[in-house]
Amino acid sequence: MENNKISVTSDNIFPIIKRFLYSDQEIFLRELVSNATDAILKLKILEKVKEIDEVINDNLLKIKIKINKKNNTIHIIDNGIGMTKEEVEKYINKIAFSGAEEFIQKYQDNASSIIGHFGLGFYSSFMVAKKVIIITQSYIKNSYTVLWSCEGTPKFSMVETEKRERGTEIILFINEDSKEFLEYNRILKLLHKYCKFMPIPIFLFSEEEKEIRINNIDPIWKKNPIHLSDKDYLNFYHELYPKHLEEALFWAHLNIDHPFHLTGILYFPKIENKMNVQKGRIHLYKNQVYITDNLKGIVPDFLSLLKGIIDSPDIPLNVSRSNFQLNTSVKNISKYIIRKIADKLNSMFKKDRKNFQKKWEYIKIIIEYGMISTKNFFDKANNFFIYLTINGEFFTLEELKEKVKNSQKNKDEKIVFLYTSDKEKQYSYIKEAEKRSYEVLILNSPLTAHLIQKLEITHKDISFVRVDSDHIDKLIDNKKEKYYSELSEKEKEDLKNFINKNLIKEYEFSVKLENLSKIDPPFLIIIPEFIRRMREISTLGKDIIKHDKEKFYQLIVNTNHILMKKILMEPCNTIKKELIQEALNFTLLSNNLLKGKNLIIFISKKIEDLTNQSKSIV
Numbered sequence: 001m002e003n004n005k006i007s008v009t010s011d012n013i014f015p016i017i018k019r020f021l022y023s024d025q026e027i028f029l030r031e032l033v034s035n036a037t038d039a040i041l042k043l044k045i046l047e048k049v050k051e052i053d054e055v056i057n058d059n060l061l062k063i064k065i066k067i068n069k070k071n072n073t074i075h076i077i078d079n080g081i082g083m084t085k086e087e088v089e090k091y092i093n094k095i096a097f098s099g100a101e102e103f104i105q106k107y108q109d110n111a112s113s114i115i116g117h118f119g120l121g122f123y124s125s126f127m128v129a130k131k132v133i134i135i136t137q138s139y140i141k142n143s144y145t146v147l148w149s150c151e152g153t154p155k156f157s158m159v160e161t162e163k164r165e166r167g168t169e170i171i172l173f174i175n176e177d178s179k180e181f182l183e184y185n186r187i188l189k190l191l192h193k194y195c196k197f198m199p200i201p202i203f204l205f206s207e208e209e210k211e212i213r214i215n216n217i218d219p220i221w222k223k224n225p226i227h228l229s230d231k232d233y234l235n236f237y238h239e240l241y242p243k244h245l246e247e248a249l250f251w252a253h254l255n256i257d258h259p260f261h262l263t264g265i266l267y268f269p270k271i272e273n274k275m276n277v278q279k280g281r282i283h284l285y286k287n288q289v290y291i292t293d294n295l296k297g298i299v300p301d302f303l304s305l306l307k308g309i310i311d312s313p314d315i316p317l318n319v320s321r322s323n324f325q326l327n328t329s330v331k332n333i334s335k336y337i338i339r340k341i342a343d344k345l346n347s348m349f350k351k352d353r354k355n356f357q358k359k360w361e362y363i364k365i366i367i368e369y370g371m372i373s374t375k376n377f378f379d380k381a382n383n384f385f386i387y388l389t390i391n392g393e394f395f396t397l398e399e400l401k402e403k404v405k406n407s408q409k410n411k412d413e414k415i416v417f418l419y420t421s422d423k424e425k426q427y428s429y430i431k432e433a434e435k436r437s438y439e440v441l442i443l444n445s446p447l448t449a450h451l452i453q454k455l456e457i458t459h460k461d462i463s464f465v466r467v468d469s470d471h472i473d474k475l476i477d478n479k480k481e482k483y484y485s486e487l488s489e490k491e492k493e494d495l496k497n498f499i500n501k502n503l504i505k506e507y508e509f510s511v512k513l514e515n516l517s518k519i520d521p522p523f524l525i526i527i528p529e530f531i532r533r534m535r536e537i538s539t540l541g542k543d544i545i546k547h548d549k550e551k552f553y554q555l556i557v558n559t560n561h562i563l564m565k566k567i568l569m570e571p572c573n574t575i576k577k578e579l580i581q582e583a584l585n586f587t588l589l590s591n592n593l594l595k596g597k598n599l600i601i602f603i604s605k606k607i608e609d610l611t612n613q614s615k616s617i618v
């Protein structure tokens with residue numbers, strides 16, 4: 001067997017790094033500022049472990065970024081550890097050999113804040129520069145200042161140059177296609193995007209040599225929550241989203257050291273009762289460097305409605321550092337975040353229920369979404385998910401069960417939760433429920449159908465029904481005596497045929513005869529719970545689409561209403577038809593279903609009747 005070593009030809013690897021490794025050209029700045037940050041952090045670490053004689057004045061440690069439009073150059077200057085000639089040879093001339101990684105291995109725990117890892121980032125500068133110069137002076141005494149220069153090919157030059165202060169200056173000679181990066185505002189925006197919370201002060205200089213400070217080196221997510229006030233959190237929210245005028249409702253501070261390191265703050269903004277899953281509201285950082293706003297895999301979909309940041313050195317990034325790999329540790333991080341959010345909601349509910357109830361309207365959609373999509377969250381959320389009744393009271397599921405278990409059961413002995421999705425539209429049905437002292441819940445979210453479906457599967461003893469899905473006494477078995485039909489079977493058959501033949505085609509309703517009480521209305525329009533719910537599940541809460549809406553309605557004919565007898569006894573078919581149409585129109589009207597031509601005919605007829613009545617009086 002032969003043991004050989006695969007070799008890489010720099011002629012080939014160079015264009016790959018330059019063109020294909022990074023999806024976005026703009027990240028060159030993040031890479032170079034990260035290197036400058038690492039250089040200064042390393043200096044501080046060496047001071048800490050007493051491997052350096054020099055006394056470092058922290059106030060002087062900084063990174064400067066200057067643009068020289070005249071020379072087409074960008075300069076990234078730091079006063080970190082610098083590099084000796086040997087180090088440039090090792091870390092720069094050898095692609096994919098990371099000085100950062102080597103440093104982390106050597107200084108272990110002390111070096112956890114170091115950003116670099118792969119030994120490639122520096123070469124991203126060739127995506128925007130036709131030539132790059134490094135001028136670097138190591139902290140090591142008696143080393144000389146090195147000037148390294150390369151024009152984007154594997155060839156480079158390296159010479160000793162005029163002595164400089166400790167640190168490194170990278171000079172990028174921007175190529176024709178990348179001139180946008182010579183614009184002050186473009187660079188300012190990039191620095192704000194990637195470097196806003198980096199741990200070493202960064203300054204951007206204008207042509208007039210005016211400097212502005214870019215970053216907050218000590219963001220509050222790194223601090224211990226016990227030292228932070230509500231004001232600190234709200235101020236930080238504004239720092240993250242300067243354009244948002246609305247305050248955050250509350251937040252969860254994430255802070256864990258074992259089995260992985262993760263810090264961050266997730267804010268609950270006010271969310272309307274709409275499914276508007278906006279991605280990109282939570283930002284992922286690694287060691288205070290912005291990575292991405294695509295957190296799919298780390299943050300479950302339902303929490304992408306939140307805002308804030310997550311910072312973890314344990315999220316495995318891909319080489320371009322603009323994305324991460326999904327693996328078990330990411331899955332564990334995701335589980336931790338779900339648990340933390342559930343715990344936060346639970347403790348808020350327990351500590352100050354009134355306040356929690358006040359916020360409910362703005363947070364319930366997140367909780368509902370979490371309950372239907374994430375098993376772990378569903379189990380916990382049962383403790384703090386609350387149901388609002390039309391009387392403005394809130395109950396948990398268990399409280400509600402307790403309250404209605406004796407009065408609201410169906411024929412299968414399940415506890416029935418009546419609900420309305422629209423107090424106005426379902427007014428008459430709600431009134432019927434109120435007459436019988438039943439509780440009616442308001443469930444008006446686009447996710448209601450999904451949620452109640454899931455709740456019924458988990459809690460076998462409950463059933464949800466919308467108030468207009470049948471006659472109230474069919475929905476809840478009130479154990480009262482049942483009504484017998486005043487009509488014979490033959491009469492019923494005739495009535496049904498007549499209604500079907502003469503009136504219903506237009507509406508596509510299905511007709512069902514029921515023995516209701518004499519005081520119930522002659523007709524009732526319902527959509528059975530199951531049919532409507534399945535429809536809502538498939539359309540994610542959007543109202544049943546117009547053109548096939550009627551198909552789902554059922555027209556309940558009350559065989560015991562006096563009108564039915566009258567219709568059957570009426571010999572003239574035209575009058576018969578008119579009687580039914582009139583009663584039907586009232587029913588349609590009260591259900592918001594009398595529209596267009598039919599509505600106009602109905603109104604005209606009513607006005608005509610009124611006019612005739614008035615004439616007879618005058």
Ligand SMILES: Nc1ncnc2c1ncn2[C@@H]1O[C@H](COP(=O)(O)OP(=O)(O)OP(=O)(O)O)[C@@H](O)[C@H]1O
Pocket residue numbers: 031035036039078080081082083091092097098099100101115116117118119120121122123168
């Ligand atoms: N400004 C600097 N000061 C001191 N050393 C530097 C500087 N810039 C780069 N280096 C050295 O060059 C090495 C290679 O840098 P490069 O950006 O290519 O990779 P990295 O930072 O190690 O890893 P990554 O690809 O993850 O960024 C660094 O590890 C560091 O040792």
